[in-house]
Amino acid sequence: MRLTEDRISHIAHLIFDAVWKDDLVDFTDENKALLEIKKVITDYLKVEDEADSAARNKIRSLSRGVPEGSREWDILYKKYFEEEKSKKGFLS
Numbered sequence: 697m698r699l700t701e702d703r704i705s706h707i708a709h710l711i712f713d714a715v716w717k718d719d720l721v722d723f724t725d726e727n728k729a730l731l732e733i734k735k736v737i738t739d740y741l742k743v744e745d746e747a748d749s750a751a752r753n754k755i756r757s758l759s760r761g762v763p764e765g766s767r768e769w770d771i772l773y774k775k776y777f778e779e780e781k782s783k784k785g786f787l788s
Contacts, residue, residue, distance in 0.1 A: 699741060708733040740786065747780035 699707075711733050715721050723729040754776045755762055755769060762769045781787070 698745075699737075704734055704737050704741075705730075707737060743781060743784045743786055747777050747784070750780045751776035 708730050712723075712726070712730055716723065721729075751773050755764075755772050758772075762772060
């Protein structure tokens with residue numbers, strides 16, 4: 697799912713406020729911290745999109761033609777999706 701820049705910014709501010717409020721981090725440069733949070737969110741969403749595409753392509757390439765929405769498709773999708781995310785260093 698793609699998020700708009702405004703939504704990513706909103707989420708970044710929520711994370712920033714929560715981390716600061718819970719006194720987990722003291723930020724020396726608030727703008728730099730927000731930019732880094734936005735970058736991490738954007739990078740994660742990119743990995744999710746790439747993993748989704750790769751998983752769908754792997755299923756399409758199977759010779760037996762697994763129909764989307766079937767139980768087998770769902771199982772394969774989850775397996776391939778997690779494999780692709782772990783290749784990029786994101787574990788579930």
